[in-house]
Amino acid sequence: METNATPETDRRPTFPSFQEIFQTNSALAIPRSTPFFMDVTLRDGNQALRKPWNLREKEIIFQQLLKLNVQGIEVGFASAGSQDFEACSHLSRLAPDRVVISSLSRAVEEEIELSWKAIHKAARPRIHIVYPVSDFTIRNVLRISEKQVKENIMRSVSYARKFAGNRGEVQFSGEHFGDALENIEFTIEAFRAALDAGADVINLPNTVERYRPFLFVAMIRKVAESLPQGSRISVHTHNDLGMATATTVESFFAGATQLETALNGLGERAGNTNTYEVAVALHNCGVNLDLNLQAIYETSRIVAHMSGVPIPEKAPLIGEDVVAHRSGIHQDGVSKTQNLKKGAYRAFDADLIGRPEGDRIAFTSQSGKSAIFEILNTAGIRVSKEEALRLQPALKSRSEKEGGGELSLEQMAEELQRLRSIES
Structure with missing residues (x-):
């Protein structure tokens, strides 16, 4: 049966092309x-x-x-x-x-x-x-x-x-x-x-x-x-x-x-x-x-x-978690670029917006030696990169046994003392 009705697809609006929107000169x-x-x-x-x-x-x-x-x-x-x-x-x-x-x-x-x-x-x-x-x-x-x-x-x-x-x-x-x-x-x-x-x-x-x-x-x-x-x-x-x-x-x-x-x-x-x-x-x-x-x-x-509207922990800039780094790869990049103007995984400087804390590294089952080195040394517990590497398996195992969550500084210090006791 013939019909003069316009197909639904013909009534869709025409959108501008990428070239029309993105003008190279401006x-x-x-x-x-x-x-x-x-x-x-x-x-x-x-x-x-x-x-x-x-x-x-x-x-x-x-x-x-x-x-x-x-x-x-x-x-x-x-x-x-x-x-x-x-x-x-x-x-x-x-x-x-x-x-x-x-x-x-x-x-x-x-x-x-x-x-x-x-x-x-x-x-x-x-x-x-x-x-x-x-x-x-x-x-x-x-x-x-x-x-x-x-x-x-x-x-x-x-x-x-x-x-x-x-x-x-x-x-x-x-x-x-x-x-x-x-x-x-x-x-x-x-x-x-x-x-x-x-x-x-x-x-x-x-x-x-x-x-x-x-x-x-x-x-x-x-x-x-x-x-x-x-x-x-x-x-x-x-x-x-x-x-x-x-x-x-x-x-x-x-x-x-x-x-x-x-x-x-x-x-x-x-x-x-x-x-x-x-x-x-x-x-x-x-x-x-x-x-x-x-x-x-x-x-x-x-x-x-x-x-009465809480801030989501992942809210850009102001969320509790947006300065935290838990992946080993990310933590390594943060550690190596922390004193540079541009951070490997830092979109903004915390002090720019009056935020009291900057990059925060936490140890989980996903973390590596860079996290151990940064966390312990920042807390005044001196460890070398080599010792942090030897400590990583023990911390990873403990984190996995406790559900894969973050380890506290006290827990990390305990494992470090245990490692040093064994090695001595």
């Missing part, structure tokens, strides 16, 4: 601009907590953000309720002159006005308006025409501009930008309209992470090249597939100068982009940062305690 170049970190912990992070913070708790987090030296802080969603309004107002009054203070609002005039009332006492207030731009959301959630979408964006941004005047700023976020591949040309048109209406910053959120980072980054690059030169572009990515850090870092190299991140990666569902991971990744790439990286480790502990 991919390795470091942007001249310094990334502007807009923190969203007190808004996006807080709203996702099982027990949102009260005013006192928000102020503690706020002060820690100032210690980290972030350039912008979204202090809340002022129109969400009296508690949010009060928090936005209070924190705005505490903000130093250098920090941009933002409140989120839907494209609703009453909410925009409440946002301004809540943050207008800050030296650098910003009204942040969010409105959907993806074809899927326009058709299935808003259920209006693209023309109406554009009109609503222009009306809300213009209204916010009247309040902000020459002192404040207006940021427009195209919600679900990551889903806007099918109508990217309209989305760019909507962003141009927002700029024409008075927006200072255009934010491109990966509201729900669905695809590979290169696809989102290619979209960022297209927007950056399509908007007027000098347009300030921001990214806000979520971590649904675990790739938010990569997406945000690469977006900076594609033209985004503002990076919206959250402490400990807090946020809806799998969370927002983790501030620490983005910062250290950019640092490792030679990007100049205005952040106080030394405050990272301390901040991570405070946020974990106050949020």
Whole structure:
């Protein structure tokens, strides 16, 4: 039976090629601009907590953000309720002159006005308006025409501009930008309209992470090249597939100068982009940062305690286990490069983020003589490489008998004494 129906495979979106994304002349170049970190912990992070913070708790987090030296802080969603309004107002009054203070609002005039009332006492207030731009959301959630979408964006941004005047700023976020591949040309048109209406910053959120980072980054690059030169572009990515850090870092190299991140990666569902991971990744790439990286480790502990969201032991940078080395091959490399600027198995220096401990070597059934040599000598128990080699079988056997786990210093010292007694 013949049919005119389009095969399902024909309706799949066309993805850009590797060559289209990776431009040899610019991919390795470091942007001249310094990334502007807009923190969203007190808004996006807080709203996702099982027990949102009260005013006192928000102020503690706020002060820690100032210690980290972030350039912008979204202090809340002022129109969400009296508690949010009060928090936005209070924190705005505490903000130093250098920090941009933002409140989120839907494209609703009453909410925009409440946002301004809540943050207008800050030296650098910003009204942040969010409105959907993806074809899927326009058709299935808003259920209006693209023309109406554009009109609503222009009306809300213009209204916010009247309040902000020459002192404040207006940021427009195209919600679900990551889903806007099918109508990217309209989305760019909507962003141009927002700029024409008075927006200072255009934010491109990966509201729900669905695809590979290169696809989102290619979209960022297209927007950056399509908007007027000098347009300030921001990214806000979520971590649904675990790739938010990569997406945000690469977006900076594609033209985004503002990076919206959250402490400990807090946020809806799998969370927002983790501030620490983005910062250290950019640092490792030679990007100049205005952040106080030394405050990272301390901040991570405070946020974990106050949020009730524990830090996984394997969490990058701040997890308990990420400085531990137990494999014999790894331990040998760590031992031989411990005094070099670049370690064989060290992605970052612990003191860079204010972490009190660096590479930690532990002996298990998988370890070798280098671990024995380093552990015992560091503890003040002098052994030679040859003696460590002779001791390794006994320690390996003991570890295996006890389930293959780590041996304590006392257990290792016992086996060393036993070996020396036998040999003497």
